[in-house]
Amino acid sequence: MRYLDEYRDPVLARRLVREIRAAATRPWSIMEVCGGQTHTIVRQGIDELIPVRMVHGPGCPVCVTPLAIIDRALAIAARPEVIFTSFGDMLRVPGSGADLLSAKARGADVRVVYSPLDAVGLARTNPDRQVVFFAVGFETTAPANAMAVLRAAEEHLGNFSVLVSQVLVPPAMAAIMEVAAVDAFLAAGHVCAVMGWTEYEPLAARYRVPIVVTGFEPLDLLEGILMAVRQLQEGRFEVENQYARAVRRTGNTHAQEAVRRVFRVSDQTWRGIGEIPASGLVLAPEFARHDATLRFGVGDLGADEHPACIAGEILRGTRTPLDCPAYGDACTPRRPLGAPMVSAEGTCAAFHNAGRTRQERP
């Protein structure tokens, strides 16, 4: 496929690996923030080919959606008047008791949509039902979710609402920079396609870390790693853009404008990490009638994590799945305890699917 296959060329990949090996004089640690990148790195074994420690970040909205929000989704989906719509990857995320897939098996009307606009379409064609869309995501997905709300408001669809769990990447990166021993970061290419990279410039300067906006194919990741290593070797701390074919410095201003209209920045709880100031989005007051949390009165639901799960440390990059006593034993992709084992982009699931096993200590 054009603009994908060219970036999977094994000959060029080998050359990039050699360049990284030649350039790195120290075992630098580099965090990739995005779960899609984690998936490629682990599946291709990129981290096993290079003398760089790849640290896997919080990288997936599925993984960081708080347990309490999943429980709210389940409470709403259980109501007979509701058609609950979601992206497919949220269906297997365990709440404190169940997941949306098992709710569907028990008779809840849970439907997977490709686009948030499909959920708006369902509200249009089912005026006697309440259609709720699970608006989850990073900055990449926020413009699509914003457009769904704008369309519903324009069409006065009183039966459409959204359960919002939108998170922002730069504040989380700043929180990680405070605690994790990471020398450089690969910023998520599609988040930056929307937002640009101006927000990262003060972070690179303040924490003295190189940040490289990076794509998702093997050659993108290897080149991003090489660019980060070169900066580290030369003592530079800049934001560079490896993914120039898709990302401009100021991002997509049309998409940003829609996000600004529909959402307001708020403090946000990240599953496994806790609350990070100004790291999330909530609906602006003028769109309150489309807020599912208010409409169904589920704002008080809270929940506790499974005690054996070390998801928080994994999402912050301070430990790896192989450090977790539950990994591969009590916790597998078929029966996940914590969020990083649920999504294919979660670090634990990526490790497990690549066949990485925990060395039992005698």
Add this chain to the structure above:
Amino acid sequence: MCLGVPGRIVARDGETGIVDFDGLRREACLSYTPEAGPGDYVIVHVGFAISVLDEDEALRTLAVLRAIPGGLDEISR
């Protein structure tokens, strides 16, 4: 989750277009890429074009990668 796939716009009608992904054609919302038209490549995420692909930059990236000197094509682990 933030998967974005490059596809070529084959038709545009206002805010909506048909995007071709290697033979698979899907409708996509083009509200956020008003400058894009038939023939342009866009990155599509959850049914929305979020970025117009810059073909010159794509070629430049590949040229940089191809300029890396070759050598032994076996990697010893």
